[in-house]
Amino acid sequence: SQTIHQWPATLVQPVGSPLSLECTVEGTSNPNLYWYRQAAGRGLQLLFYSVGIGQISSEVPQNLSASRPQDRQFILSSKKLLLSDSGFYLCAWSPGTSGSSPQETQYFGPGTRLLVL
Amino acid sequence: GDSVTQMEGPVTLSEEAFLTINCTYTATGYPSLFWYVQYPGEGLQLLLKATKADDKGSNKGFEATYRKETTSFHLEKGSVQVSDSAVYFCALKSSYKLIFGSGTRLLVRP
Numbered sequence: 001s002q003t004i005h006q007w008p009a010t011l012v013q014p015v016g017s018p019l020s021l022e023c024t025v026e027g028t029s030n031p032n033l034y035w036y037r038q039a040a041g042r043g044l045q046l047l048f049y050s051v052g053i054g055q056i057s058s059e060v061p062q063n064l065s066a067s068r069p070q071d072r073q074f075i076l077s078s079k080k081l082l083l084s085d086s087g088f089y090l091c092a093w094s095p096g097t098s099g100s101s102p103q104e105t106q107y108f109g110p111g112t113r114l115l116v117l
Numbered sequence: 118g119d120s121v122t123q124m125e126g127p128v129t130l131s132e133e134a135f136l137t138i139n140c141t142y143t144a145t146g147y148p149s150l151f152w153y154v155q156y157p158g159e160g161l162q163l164l165l166k167a168t169k170a171d172d173k174g175s176n177k178g179f180e181a182t183y184r185k186e187t188t189s190f191h192l193e194k195g196s197v198q199v200s201d202s203a204v205y206f207c208a209l210k211s212s213y214k215l216i217f218g219s220g221t222r223l224l225v226r227p
């Protein structure tokens with residue numbers, strides 16, 4: 001069966017510091033990968049998605065970036081964190097060739113709670 | 118653009134009460150519809166889904182029917198338990214991304 005891991009589970013960082021969040025998927029090959037953010041008391045917003053190694057699409061302009069160095073690894077980064085980057089970051093994966101089929105289900109990891117002070 | 122609207126919470130019920138959480142959507146094309154559940158401090162778990170009109174998704178006693186004529190996907194459960202306390206998200210998917218509602222918090226009291 002497939003498993004998705006995220007770490008760290010919780011992170012407290014000062015404003016202006018760098019960020020690196022990691023997501024890995026086990027038990028599948030060539031998954032589509034996604035980063036979502038959940039701001040306090042709000043729904044989820046897609047930040048980035050990837051259909052293959054080195055292929056990253058950005059949904060919203062911001063000071064975050066994403067990379068996919070390996071097939072089942074997805075990293076979310078920032079060079080300098082802002083207060084507004086605080087939130088709950090969720091990684092998700094889906095099977096399939098493009099990720100664009102409406103029927104494809106996305107499966108979420110346990111999330112990383114980030115607090116920027 | 119596509120959007121999802123959920124009833125605002127929190128919804129507070131006594132154990133064994135009937136649950137309805139309303140969800141309506143706006144979309145072009147033929148989206149799939151999902152309900153996800155988020156337990157305190159955890160990520161999202163898929164609860165159920167429906168991929169075409171009149172489909173009924175069901176899981177763990179929860180049900181939702183894809184109603185194209187009313188653009189709705191209301192979540193129902195006949196008898197809630199304390200363990201059902203969580204935040205429930207309705208979502209649609211017409212291409213690569215999920216579009217979520219703002220979530221509805223459910224609190225079930227013993």
